Amino acid sequence: AQTVTQSQPEMSVQEAETVTLSCTYDTSESDYYLFWYKQPPSRQMILVIRQEAYKQQNATENRFSVNFQKAAKSFSLKISDSQLGDAAMYFCAYRSADSGNTPLVFGKGTRLSVIA
């Protein structure tokens, strides 16, 4: 079974600075998808960024980018120019690229605090 590990339970960053959240995963598959989800306090989880394993180019969405290292099974999230609204729980997630019968598997999350 696939597993996702987030080794940083909590992180903090100064407003306008850059922070990197770590994620590693374990799989024997070669084709899969990786995601970062954001869960603000008392609000629903939203997708931040997505990476297809067959793509070598790292995904980027505005201030959010990933460092995808397939051989190392590592998928870190970099947040640039951090804003107060970035404070949230961040979950790394994995999904197999099979017929879709395997669900999204989440890590335990990293709580990000942004200091003004």
Place this chain on the structure above:
Amino acid sequence: DTGVSQDPRHKITKRGQNVTFRCDPISEHNRLYWYRQTLGQGPEFLTYFQNEAQLEKSRLLSDRFSAERPKGSFSTLEIQRTEQGDSAMYLCASSLYWIGELFFGEGSRLTVL
């Protein structure tokens, strides 16, 4: 479209009682997922539907749990004879096709006394 909605947002019940949660997905989404999230943990998969068919159930879903999605629209998750260990946030998500982005609701928090 207001997104995925869940009801109730918070339910407090006594041990041994039955509870039911409802999820209304985004209207055109054919996939609907239930996850459970306990404090300090990431969401754990419970079950999912494609249209009205329940395609997979986690081993976390004991016999006391049942989920339905009649007519492929809204879904209900019922927990019978609740136990204190059932206290958690129950998240619903929907997607358009299997590869689509999952859109989550705000969750239904269950507290079992």
